Structure formats: C-alpha cells, structure tokens
Amino acid sequence: MTKFLLARFGSALLVLFGVSLLVFLLIHLIPGDPVEVMLGESSQPADRAALRHALGLDQPLYLQLLEYYRHLLSFDLGESLYSRRPITEIVLERLPATLELAVAGLCVALLVAVPLGTVAATRRGRAWDVGAMSFSMIGISIPNFLMGPLLILLFSLWLGWLPVSGRDEPAALVLPALTLGTALAAILSRMLRASLLEILGEDFIRTARAKGLTERVVIFRHALRNALLPVITLLGLQLGALLAGAVITETVFSWPGIGLLTIESIHRRDYPVVQACVLLISLGYVVVNAVTDLVYARLDPRIRFGDAAG
C-alpha cells in the first residue's frame, strides 16, 4: 500500500511540474506582445517598458523560468496588477467559496445519481427506468448557463424562496450547487446504470442470490460496490471539470470563487492572477485524480495488492 501511495504521489508531482511549465509558457505563447495585450493598444511605450521590467519579461527565458519556480516553491505567486495585493492572498480568499460549491455540487450529484442509477438498473425497461433516464438526458442536454438562470427565475424571482446571487447567506449555496450537481448527476447516473446492469449479470451475483440473501443485500452489498468502480473513475475526471466548469456557474450566480476571479481577471487583463487561477484549477485536477485513485484502491483489492497473480 505504501509503495502504491509513493508511486501515485510521484506521478502526481510529475504532472504538476508539466502543468506549471505550460502555465509559465502561456504568457510567451500569446501572439504578439503580452505587455501590449495587458495594457491595451493605446498604452505608452514607457509604461510598457515599466511593466515588462516589473514582470521580469526583459530577462532571458531561462532566468525567468528559474525565478518562476523559485517563487512558486515559496508559494509566492506575485502581485495583482489591478489591486496591487499579493496574489496568494487573493486566491486564498476565494478558494473556500469554490471548495464549498464543489463539495455541495458533488453531494447533490451523488445523492441524485446513486438512487437514480440504481432504480433504473434494477427496474430495467420499466417506467422507473425510462423516467430516470429521461431526466438524466435532460440534465446532460441543458448547459449550466441555461440551467442557472432557469433556476433563478423559478426559485428566486417567481417563488422568492432563495437569493438570486452572491454568498451572503447559507441559502445562497442551494441554487449554484443544484446547477452544478444536476449536470454531474445526469452523467453519473447513466454510467452507474450501465455499470450496475453489467455487474448484475455477473456470476457472483447469482452466487449471492443462491445464498438466499435478500435482493437489497444483493444489490447494495454485492452489486453496488463493484458497479461504483468505473463510476469513481468518471467522477474523478468530472470533478476536475467541475472545478473548471464552476467558472460559468460562479459567473451566473456571482459566486465569489476562483472561477469568478478568473473571469474578472481576464476582463481586467490582470495576467498574473489569470496565470495563478489556471495553475490552481490544474492543481485541483491533479489532486482530485490522485484522490480518486486512492479511493479506487481502497474499494478494489485487486488494485491494492497489485494484480500479479493475473
């Protein structure tokens, strides 16, 4: 197990290195002069030179790279061009909001997807199945930028139950979490249904039934745990996307998280902040996927012990 953890940690570090390198190069890959992009076409040459110097862009590339990693290792992400505050501070302010939203969205997704997928698989071909899968089709088809406003229209404007936007009261979390969660739930429930149907046809399910176990034990104890394995892989990928996809949802609900910060900073041409946000979102991806692998290993002994026996 320790060996597995070390290997997993090592490969996560490798990916992180690659991602950070790409983020560093981002600014150099932009066509034209990045300083001009940041300051606008009408900027003064003197201002450009000053900014270029401030960003260290007048240095040779390898020096910039060394400098970048030196700062990165001491968690120094530089300074915002817009607010003149350290970026680390800004990001840390926004991070809890995004995490809160992601966790809430994930909970909604699982609470919807697991029962929905299970019901659909165990009542295959009947009304429940058709209903559940239609719901999931709708969930997949409606993009977040439409789902969000629809929910606001219904629950905030017509019914007046929930706040329209912001993060001033706990109830404000409900709508953005629902928006994020339903989209995820739609995909997960489909995956779970397919995977559960396959597992229910396996020999060991027949064994479980031949033991005289109740159908509930057969499904929850024997089938579901096996069926969740591929779902967890998908969840890992989707959760990463959830962090990135939150950009849209956070914008719709003016949710003060990393996504909104990214959008704001792009508008303000606050390049160092955008860079930090992209880095953070990628970091989220890597961490989530590493965690997924660990959960997978926890659930599946064949991975935990290494399938050397074959």
Next chain:
Amino acid sequence: MNEPLLRVEGLRTRFETRGGVLHPVDDVDFDIRRGETFTLLGESGCGKSMTALSIMRLIPAPAGRIVAGRVLLGGEDLLSLPEAAMRRVRGKRVAMIFQEPMTSLNPVLTIGEQIAESVRRHRGLKGAAATRVVLELLDAVGIADPEQRQREYPHQLSGGMKQRVMIAIALAGEPDLLIADEPTTALDVTIQAQVLALLRRLQRERGMAILLITHDLGVVSEMADQVAVMYAGQIVEQSARAPFFAAPGHPYSRKLFESLPEIEKRAQPLAVIPGAVPSLARAFTACRFADRCDFAWQTCREVVPRWIRVSDAQAARCHLLDAEAIQQAPEHAPRPPAHLAQRQRTPAPVAPLLEVDGLKVHFPIRHGLLKRTVGQVYAVDDVSFAIGRGRTFALVGESGCGKTTIGKSILQLIRPTAGSVRFDGEELTTLHGERLRRRRSDFQIIFQDPFSSMNPRMLVGDIVEEGMRALGLEPDPARRRARVEALLDQVGLPRDALRRYPHEFSGGQRQRICIARALAVNPRLLVCDEPTSALDISVQAQILNLLQRLQDEMGLSYLFITHNLSVVAYLADEVAVMYLGRIVEHGTVDEVLGNPRHPYTQALLSAIPVIDPSARREVIRLEGDLPSPARPPSGCHFHIRCPHATPQCRTHYPAVTRLGASHTVRCFLYEADDAAEAGC
C-alpha cells in the same frame, strides 16, 4: 418412510428470446433420495443447468419463467412458496455451486466475509461465533491456514481454492441437497480429482444429497448413484449407475459412449451423431432424437415415446425398448456408420518437418513507475522436440505449463528468448519481416475458442479467403472463390456458408470454418491449440474425425496442444508431457500412456475419471496447486508435489534418461536403472 428428499414433477420452464419462446426444461421428472448423488448428464444447451436453476428458482427474470410442475423438497412445493420463504430455502436447505469458480466470488469482499454472510444468514450467528464457524468450514474444505486465508480476496486464490471456498459457502447452511453445476469443468484434471474427492468426503460425513450436473461420462462414473441423461429439454434415460454403464438404454446415451475418443478406437473414425440438437423453440410431437437416430422408423417420427422400464433400476424413453411399438418397426439392420475405413498409420519418416531445440520463452515482469524488470516468467524453459512429416505430436499439460506459448513461439507469434526452431531445415527465429510473412503459409494455427477467433463482422467467405489474398496465392478472384468453395466442401460445410457471418454457426461448425481458414494457404504444419475443448463430446468426435481425414488426404503434420489425454490417446503418434515450462516425459503414445514413468505423468493419468470401473486405477492424489512459473521451485519443478521426491530433487534438475527407442524421461528415479543397464 422412503420418501425422496427432492421430487421434481412435470417441471417446465420457458424462456423468451429474440428467436422465439424456448422450453429448455420440458416436462422433467426425477427423485433424489437423501444422501445419494444424482447426476444429470447432457451436452450444452440440453437444459441441465436450467433444471438446476429452476429448482432454486433462480431463472433470470423476466425472460425466463417456470410455467408448470412441482418441486417438492421434503414434501413441500418450492414453486408455491413466497419469495421470502424461498430465500430461507436457498443456501440453507438447498445450496448451489457453479462451473466458474473464477467469476462466482465477489472480487471486492474477502472470502471470510463471503462465507460469514451465509453463516450469519442461515445459522443466526454473529461476530466471533460466526468467525469460528467460517474457520471450521475453511478447514472442512481442506484449505490450509484458514486464519490467514479468510482475510484474502478471491484474486489471491487459485481456481481450485476458489471452488473449495464456494463449497464452504454452500456448506454454511448445512444443506440437505447440494446442487453442483459442472463444478470441475473449468479446473485442471489433478485439481478436479481433489475437488471430486472433497465432495465425496463431505457427502459421506454430512449425509448430504448431491445433484451433480456434468457433461463428462468419466465424472458420472466416479460419482453417481443415479444417472439421468438429458437431451433437448427432456430426460431420455434414468438409471442406477451400474446398469447404465453396463448397457446404456437410449440410443443417444449409447452414442455418447461411442463418440468418446479412446486408445482402443485409434484405428477407426469415431462414431458421430449426425445433424445438430433440434431447436427448443419448436413443439415436439415425436421422439426428440428421431432425426439423428440410427434406428429411427416411422413410429419414432410420429409418436412421443413413453417411459419403458428396462429393469428395476433402468428406464428410457425410446420406442426400441417398447415391445408393442417395435412390432411395427420394419425389419432393418441399423444404418451403418458413414465410413469405417481403417486408417493406415504413417510410418515414422526420415527427416522431421519441424525441429525445436532448446526453446526458451521468458516474459519479463515489470513493476513500478519506470517499468523496471523485476523478474522473469519462465513460460517455456529449454524444450526440444521434433515433428515428423504427416505425424501428430501432442503436447500435454495442465493450464499454465507453457504449452500454448510453445505453439505461438513456433509460429513466431511470440519471439523465443533463446533456442532454435527449424522448419524443413530453415531457421525461423532469425527470419524477419517479409521473408517470415511469406513462410507463414507453411504453418497455420487453430485456436481453442472458435467463437472469439474470427472477426464477427466479416463474412465466412472473406475469412477463409483472406490468407490466400494476403499471401498472393491465388490472384484470380473467381478461382479464389472456387477454392474457398472447395475448402468448405472439404471441411463439411454447405457452400452457402460463404455469404454468412460466423455467429450464424454452431461451435462445431465454427471450428470447421477455422480449419478451412487455416487450410486455405496450403500449410504443411497445423498447430491445433485445444481445438475441441470448448466443444461437446459428440461435436468433438466430428472435429477429430475431420482432422484425421485431412491428415490422411493431405499428409499434414499436427502439433496438438491439449490437456485431454483421451484425445491424445486417440489421435497422436508421439506425446510430450509438460510441467511448468519443461518436458518431463516424451515418447510414442503407447510408451507414455501405456507405461508412464514420470511421477507427474502417472498422477495425471490416474486423475482422469475413468468410465470402466474395472479399469479404474488408484488415484495418485497430488497435493497443492501448480506453482507460479515466475517463481519455479528449485531443482526438479515437480519435487514439492512429488510423492517420490528425494533431497537430490530439490537441488538438481534431472538429465534426460532414455528408457526405450523413443521414450525419454527427466527423473532421478530412473537414472540409476539407466546406469545399471549401461553397465551390463
């Protein structure tokens, strides 16, 4: 007082499929008495497993449904019980084990937990008390170190161990009846012998009745008290064991015996059952076997035969046994079998076609992030043999012994690590690219599973033709087509097969297509990798006959890879027995099978269930499983399971000892003899 434990009456199960409504179980009756072994014998698709699942009420719904009959367990009709009450019967009074121990256990739960689940459910025990029973059960099924094993997961156990665990689960409820559905079919023969012995011991100790489902006459002979033969959804013969094996009553039962490959039948083709099993979708108004029966007459095609008692202990559904019906039978001799031509054995020729010398195939085991090589699997370890022109050479061994790897490395589908493979004098291991590709027309392969070895989206005609096209053997399309048609004739398939897809054919027919595909490029050597082990006995006979005929007609050489020694006895000229990557004994079939000298060969031969009780030998029970070829034991690989092992065996690998003109063995037991003979 003498009431049976289980009485099945008029059981009928229907199954809805896309092809229509089937009745895989169609009016089945039988009784099982307490403590006896009742075997249900039949070929695939005859409804024997469905009968078992119907008794357990585990027919997959909603497609399958029991539509008529009664299943009385101790007088209580299981079919009328509510589902909740039925669940208290399953696993408690009737338990079941299945064919595939590999997939019948839940991969994510420990085996201790999977047994404990049944203990908790049926004995109402919890915690430490349940764990104690689990350990007792593991001990009862002969699993060493139960304390450690109960914490392991299924993938950490071998196939034989998994089947033992399945049996432990079944025993947890202390059932009166154990249904065993082909419990040893997926296991190697030495492991099969272990599991059958275990079942017999448990039955004796616990007075449990066993319903044993099998297709293997040998297993029936070793295990059964009562035999029922099933054909196309019905039981056609029921008998006590002894009269059944002395004189099977139904023509179908007789055919099953005749189509078994055996050494005595070497000189002649095996008996085959013409045609195929009738579709269960149709309603039967006559004898189900009439169309394939050598003795059928008018009555058989018009009237459903009734049960006729041959003796107190034997009965069959056949008009032949009916004194009234037989009156109307025309005076006729049974139809003679298609061809009874005696085979001429090819004499051993001068230069061999294929010579394998010092062949080694090692696979690296890679581990970790950088895929370092941390060890080797010694799949094939220094193997040498030669195959003569027009001769059949058999490689025998249990799964994992490396026999398939040898086949593939001869064809250069896997490149050998070391050694030489010379075909007609030309070294193949150094051939590459285009030159090797050109040479491929000389050697072809037929695989074990005819279902997965053909591209399902290609027409049969294209499959057969592809090799000719790829090697440019017949550039003219019309002539190529004609040749494909000739090939289909040759392997006994209708010509319209050309424009059909593989899934439209039965297993035996598909294997014929694979043979036609291999023959298309005019090979001289055919590697047959377990070509009949996925097939039923009667279909196996057809394929073996076909291979024999093709060899006679075309002078083909066969490398026959198999675990089935009866097939070897029937078909092969020479045989090599493999254990863990090495050949331990080698000689002609008469030498090796008639006078086995290596302890492993002796154990392997004794483990095969034999039909004739008088010919039954003492089973040399091998303990334990085949070791992993990644960590082979030192010295002679067999020493840890060998009853004759000496300290020398643990440290040194014995050299080849010559016992006769062509009989060689690698065992220290014979080295001294050899030396003594040499001294004389």
